[in-house]
Amino acid sequence: MTFLAIDVGNTRLKWVLYETLDRKAPALAQGAEFLDHIERLADDRWAGLPPPSHMLGCVVAGDAVKRRVQEQLDQVQGWNVTPHWVVPRLEEAGVINGYDYPSRLGADRWVAMIGARRHVLERGAARPMVVVMVGTAVTVDAIDTDGKFLGGLILPGHGIMLRSLETGTAGLHVPTGEVRLFPTNTSDALTSGGTYAIAGAVERMYQHLLVHCGMEPVCIMAGGAGWKMAPSMTRPFELIDNLIFDGLIEIAQCRIAAQPVI
Known part of the structure; x- marks a missing residue:
């Protein structure tokens, strides 16, 4: 059960693809991109990586940036993961x-x-x-x-x-x-x-x-x-x-x- 975690801040996007859904699981890959360079994730950083079974992220940079990230997730060949984003609950x-x-x-x-x-x-x-x-x-x-x-x-x-x-x-x-x-x-x-x-x-x-x-x-x-x-x-x-x-x-x-x- 591979797990993709994404943290989209005000300046950079950071991500980790874990082998399993566990804090102590080894990272299969990880990286960081400035928000101006998000569009190269699908063809570069994420290309060829094992498809994540689950994805969860948090974003503070706004809906426009979130949509750009989701577009990249959709474009990675072989991936078919539904993006989920944290909205603080009670x-x-x-x-x-x-x-x-x-x-x-x-x-x-x-x-x-x-x-x-x-x-x-x-x-x-x-x-x-x-x-x-x-x-x-x-x-x-x-x-x-x-x-x-x-x-x-x-x-x-x-x-x-x-x-x-x-x-x-x-x-x-x-x-x-x-x-x-x-x-x-x-x-x-x-x-x-x-x-x-x-x-x-x-x-x-x-x-x-x-x-x-x-x-x-x-x-x-x-x-x-x-x-x-x-x-x-x-x-x-x-x-x-x-x-x-x-x-x-x-x-x-x-x-x-x-x-x-x-």
């Missing part, structure tokens, strides 16, 4: 959606929370969690010990912060600097400011969740730019590269167990 895979309008929660955030809870439960008892996604945008989400998503923060990622300052501030066009305790040039000041803003948001959410649950939260971080935050975090955290894919597998397993198709 409850799924042990996680309860506390958003005011559950379906409006970003699919990537929902999937990441499900993947993160699975990681925590595999190691022992349930714990409150702060789940951080660092990419084009940054999200900092809180989940209690019962698996309820309490709410979260959204703030701009490093790139958006720098571009907004360059656009709104006369003469501020400088290269990316380094994170310093006491920046003494504009490049370092910009990079340090953005990094500490994200770290501060994580720390604030950590404190809120600690008070709410009365238990030290587990901090889990994912996203393409997560490694940049590692030296500046004030709390221990676990960096999980494939958190979205882990969540997609968990969702797919739960749905297949409940009914014949995803």
Whole structure:
């Protein structure tokens, strides 16, 4: 039962074709494409690969991009897979959606929370969690010990912060600097400011969740730019590269167990 997992972000599409529907299954193939290059997937990256038995993906880039991905799936010779896309529900895979309008929660955030809870439960008892996604945008989400998503923060990622300052501030066009305790040039000041803003948001959410649950939260971080935050975090955290894919597998397993198709 081969399984194709697809994560379509704001900048890139990432995918993994697994040998079976299992987080620990070997990947038959994997890759990433910038959204401008989606149209070459069928004739290049996916050509000649074993046909997936099931496919599940999450997309935050909009319906137009999703349609382009589905067209590529239809064009791969020998494939006949029905695409399924995650839409956040009120409850799924042990996680309860506390958003005011559950379906409006970003699919990537929902999937990441499900993947993160699975990681925590595999190691022992349930714990409150702060789940951080660092990419084009940054999200900092809180989940209690019962698996309820309490709410979260959204703030701009490093790139958006720098571009907004360059656009709104006369003469501020400088290269990316380094994170310093006491920046003494504009490049370092910009990079340090953005990094500490994200770290501060994580720390604030950590404190809120600690008070709410009365238990030290587990901090889990994912996203393409997560490694940049590692030296500046004030709390221990676990960096999980494939958190979205882990969540997609968990969702797919739960749905297949409940009914014949995803």
